[in-house]
Amino acid sequence: MEKVTFVLVGAGRAGMVHGRNLVHYIPEGELKAVVDVDAAKAQEAAGELGVRWYTSFDEALEKENFDAVCIASLTFTHRDIVEKAAGAKKHIFCEKPLAQNLEEALAMKRAVEAAGVKFQIGFMRRYDPEIRRAWEMVQEGLIGDLVLVKSTGRGPGLPPAWIWDRARSGGMLAEVSSHDIDAVLWFVQKKPERVFMEAKNFKSPEARTQFPDFYDHYLLTMAFLDGPFGVVDGGCPVGYAYDARMEILGTKGMIRVGETEGRGPVLYTPEKKAIRDTQAGWALRFKDGYLEELKAFIRAVLAGTAPTPSLEDGLRVVRVVEAGHESLALGQPVAIKEW
Ligand SMILES: NC(=O)c1ccc[n+]([C@@H]2O[C@H](COP(=O)([O-])OP(=O)(O)OC[C@H]3O[C@@H](n4cnc5c(N)ncnc54)[C@H](O)[C@@H]3O)[C@@H](O)[C@H]2O)c1
Incomplete structure (x- = not known):
């Protein structure tokens, strides 16, 4: 089966919802590693999910071979991870809100458009x-x-x-x-x-x-x-x-x-x-939405179509x-x- 391989950034509340979905419920997705600046959290999450762990996205980019990043770190870190991921031609699933202000959001849009990678924003209610x-x-x-x-x-x-x-x-x-x-x-x-x-x-x-x-x-x-x-x-x-x-x-x-x-x-x-x-x-109320949004992202990456909701929706x-x-x-x- 064709799969989309992921690195998860942020092993907190939202990140673990996505991590568990990828590992347990989405056969077309494969989680390779988790990144968290908090080493204890990264290690604990990696232990539970059965993957490798890092404390910086740079290190994951250097050591892992993967297709897409799932960004669930704090909002003010989204831009940095998006720019790095886009620079490395990784597809991007990013938690909401896209950014904490318009300046950051527009910089992310430029980076994603320049790289031509797929991008989906985590508005799971649409699913x-x-x-x-x-x-x-x-x-x-x-x-x-x-x-x-x-x-x-x-x-x-x-x-x-x-x-x-x-x-x-x-x-x-x-x-x-x-x-x-x-x-x-x-x-x-x-x-x-x-x-x-x-x-x-x-x-x-x-x-x-x-x-x-x-x-x-x-x-x-x-x-x-x-x-x-x-x-x-x-x-x-x-x-x-x-x-x-x-x-x-x-x-x-x-x-x-x-x-x-x-x-x-x-x-x-x-x-x-x-x-x-x-x-x-x-997490419980929108359990289905979190699962379906990630499946939709994976389908779009595999089919080469535009994922929805888009970066523009986030912007x-x-x-x-x-x-x-x-x-x-x-x-x-x-x-x-x-x-
Ligand atoms: N879609 C939803 O319904 C939903 C729900 C909750 C949170 N969120 C969003 O998800 C993001 C994370 O929120 P949360 O509640 O899960 O936060 P959290 O504090 O539970 O988890 C965030 C994790 O990111 C880590 N982190 C911080 N900076 C990092 C970096 N540069 N690289 C790697 N890891 C880093 C932290 O150590 C922490 O473990 C926020 O943007 C938030 O708005 C979305």
């Missing part, structure tokens, strides 16, 4: 069976013309401290809600004319002490010419669940996607209560995030010019 079916329903005209596309993304806990620093993560809008922004853009398939963002810090004084511009709950609206309203609302830490839902309103109907309830049993009590666990986290989300932050600073809507 979630439920969201995908909703998208098809819209294409089939089942709800008429779009009126509103709303995507809610909330996490139970406050993300790790590096994410509090907008200069390194792109901020909560990029870290938590890149998926939601991409989902709205994917459903609407138009350039937003302008965006407006409001944000506050309700629950995280510890983050604000270090980073005065830190916000933990926010609302972003996107206005489309002759098109629907786009709304993204996000926040962490909400405590009650990992909450990823969409509502798509059309002129002839409405589609709801996602549940706050988990998949477990419902306990009915003599107090006439029904108790059920909520969605625990993103557009970075543009919306930057415009959102500009709007937040100005207290007024900001026009999107370049697309």
Whole structure:
């Protein structure tokens, strides 16, 4: 069987989802090595996955023979790894957000285009069976013309401290809600004319002490010419669940996607209560999406076709995030010019 061989960069939360999928569930993919700057993490991950390990991507490039890199290191390291991978003619699967700012994102685009390698951004919601079916329903005209596309993304806990620093993560809008922004853009398939963002810090004084511009709950609206309203609302830490839902309103109907309830049993009590666990986290909720996105990338590499979602899709989300932050600073809507 023809295979795509990989090096995984970043053996953290997202990286191990991809690593395990490659090793256990994707026969057309073969993981050769894992890279993590933290030697203990690299070694532990390599032990579990049964592959070699390195503490720098340069060393992996020098010693391993492979086709593609799966980048799941921290956002502010994406550009460096992408430029090195592209320079070595490796195909690239890169976690979202593409980058923490537009300058980095544009540099990545130049590197990938110059090298002519395949690139896919990790917006796995496009491969979630439920969201995908909703998208098809819209294409089939089942709800008429779009009126509103709303995507809610909330996490139970406050993300790790590096994410509090907008200069390194792109901020909560990029870290938590890149998926939601991409989902709205994917459903609407138009350039937003302008965006407006409001944000506050309700629950995280510890983050604000270090980073005065830190916000933990926010609302972003996107206005489309002759098109629907786009709304993204996000926040962490909400405590009650990992909450990823969409509502798509059309002129002839409405589609709801996602549940706050988990998949477990419902306990009915003599107090006439029904108790059920909520969605625990993103890795479980989008288990199918993570698997299917990597399979799709491998299929595209093997077939020589363009993978989707593309670097351009990642770049557009970075543009919306930057415009959102500009709007937040100005207290007024900001026009999107370049697309
Ligand atoms: N698609 C999704 O739903 C999803 C979910 C979580 C995280 N992410 C994204 O994945 C990326 C990683 O996030 P995470 O939550 O897994 O972080 P994490 O902290 O759990 O793991 C990141 C790992 O990368 C390593 N690392 C840092 N710099 C490195 C470098 N230069 N080379 C090699 N390894 C390096 C760290 O030591 C760490 O082990 C981020 O961009 C994040 O936004 C995406």
